Structures are given as structure tokens and as C-alpha cells.
Amino acid sequence: MSGFVPRFVSLGPFAVESPKANGHRGHSRWFLILRNPNRWIKKISMLGIERVGHIVLNVSDLEQSMVFYRDILGMEVTSYRPGQGAFMSFGTLHHDIAIFQAKEGATKGDLGLSHLALRIPGGDGELRTAYDKLKASGLQIRSTTDHGMTHSVYFYDPDGNVLEVYTDVYDEPEGMNVMRTKVNMREPLDIEAIPAR
Secondary structure, three states: OOOOOOOEEEEOOEEEEOOOOOOOOOOOOOEEEEEOOOOEEEEEOOOOOOEEEEEEEEEOOHHHHHHHHHHHOOOEEEEEEOOOEEEEEOOOOOOOEEEEEOOOOOOEOOEEEEEEEEEOOOOHHHHHHHHHHHHHOOOOEEEEEEOOOEEEEEEEOOOOOEEEEEEEOOOHHHHHHHHHHOOOOOEEOOHHHOOOO
């Protein structure tokens, strides 16, 4: 079976379609497929996601976690709000991991992953296109946010996990400077006022 390429790889209610199996030679993009009880439907051809951008964790002890990520993993604290959260970088991006203080008495389910962020290159037009595709697919949009260094669309996967697709507003060095100096990093983003590309 040398050279066999599966047409679909199942991921629960989702699947990904192999570009080679569908005759898409010359590129390596896979297509996200939403599963309908009767058939596979190609609802989102591609959101243009380039890579995982960062993760956000809810932690039981913010200061202890910050020391761990800083001193054990060697990360830089690019922004810190005592009692609230910290943004940590490996030195290139404005943040690779963000940690936030969980509510008092938080247990499993409240601790751990807050959301997974996926980076879309190209700017606001591409983000608007991704937003339109998400809405057309019937997925629930949680919010759209201007974080200063990024513009973001938050939505839910079928299990209620929060995902973020975002685009950087600045290049990496400037984005890191914005992270270090900006106070309010959560303004509403009027995504529907942005033209799609």
C-alpha cells in the first residue's frame, strides 16, 4: 500500500480531507469537513490558518505559575497584571502562553485550557473572510475583540471549547512593545465594518 493517501481523516464530528486524495497537487493544505448524519459536507474550505498562535491557561496560583514559566521554561513576562494574569513570551512573539488566575475554589474543568488561538496571516480582510465562513457554517461566534496587538474572533467547537482565530496588527517586535505598554487589551471589534478579502 505504498503511496496510499486517505481521502478523509475522521475527527469526531469533523474530518479533514487530504489534498492529494482530492487531486490538489502542488500544495499541502487540508480541508476541514463538517459531518452531517447523512454525508460529509465541505462547509469550511479553509480559514487560512497558518499556525497555533498561543494558548491561554486558567491557573490556581498566578504567581507560582508565572515563576514556573519564567524560571523553569525561560519565558519572558511581557505583561503582568497582579491578581489577574500574565503574558509570557519565548522572545519572538508578543506572547506564546497567557496565564490567568482562576476563580477562588476552581476545580477540574475550570482550571487548564481557556482557549486555543490560531493565527491567520494577511490582516483584517482575511480575518473578516474567516469570520464570514464561520458564521456561514453555523458555528456560534462568542465575540470579536481588538486586543491592540491582535484582532480576534472567538467561537466554540462542537464540545464548547473556545477557539480564537486572529491576525496580528503589528510585526513581532512592535507587537511585543504594544503588549508591554498597552493597559486595556480588550476593546470590541466591529468585524462587520471590515471589508472581506
